[in-house]
Amino acid sequence: MLTAETVDRIVRFDGNELPVTSLYAHVDADPGHREDLHARVTSMLDEVYPLAKNDSVDHEARLSLRADVDRIREALAQERWKPGAVAIFACSGRNLYEEVPLPRRVRDQAVVDAMPHVRPMLTVLDEYHRACVVVVDKASARLWEIYQDELREVGKVRDRVLRKPNFAAWRVEQRVRNKADELSKRHYRNVVERLEQLFRAKGFDLLIVGGHEYEVPAFIDFLPKDLRALVAGTFSVDPAEPVLAEVRANADAILQSYESAQERQLVSDTLAKVASGGLAVAGLDSCLWAGSIAAIQTLLVMDGVVVPGVVCDQSGWLARSGDTCPLCGNPTRPSPDIVDELAQEVIAEGGSVKHISDDERLAEPLTAASIRFPLPPVPAS
């Protein structure tokens, strides 16, 4: 499972005078296309390899680079990468080798630089929430991390609870009840403390709370404001014996509705900006033009849409059709999926991409985008 710690380690990594190799490759879902993967990665490594033999590069750096290339070649031969994409970060001389599976495709690229090239990875991962699920009652709590369809236990809290009071006198019982309240408060405080630690360490951005229907609201009330703001939803489950499949199904459903609400909000905001003449555009043609001139801040894409088009590799011009690029006059290259080319271009230019799975308002425009500056008129092709 990909953890926040791994991503963090990569993002903060510094080769300290040694080069870092970053390689991204699209991994086709169809195993019949794996030969193509082999060819693509090999050709990227062939471009890196001359650097490892270049005399102007420091000896230690060359050895490290050569080891990076060998290690990636070995990994390629094992054919273990999952469909989507793989991002590899290597700096053998400093003990870095990480393979990060990405659930969406990214543009193939190999970069050798002083720092890992992390942006495409972060942009893809940004689309997925990392949520913490806590199932809590008055004396115990169990905590899980849920990320990209994987559920993993990350902690347990068990506190003292008063046994059933067996006192006759009302006054004593009252005291016992107060004591019990005090203990459950102390327990909630311990759970909150654990949650705060986990949120810091693991980069969670959402919290999901399960437990007895009559206990969950009291726990939510107990959360500090910043944690309460991250609650994506609650569910009812027996906290004494939470069934994993049940926790998972509830958490998945909550995440899904949270995400779809978030998507709808994003679409609303962007379309409202278009309507009011603000910095946003709707429609594939406008977005392609905006993408051609690196104007896109956030691109919204109807998930699963594939449209053929053309690309000019010289100027970065993107369009649905046209043999000649109107910007530089060079011949264009046909692309089976211009929407994907656009998304990759936006990532390369520092923007973000959100795939919208559930909003009919994007069905006709296919794409919409918030932009960084007003667009110049589209050149006649």
Ligand SMILES: [Zn+2]
């Ligand atoms: Zn051009």
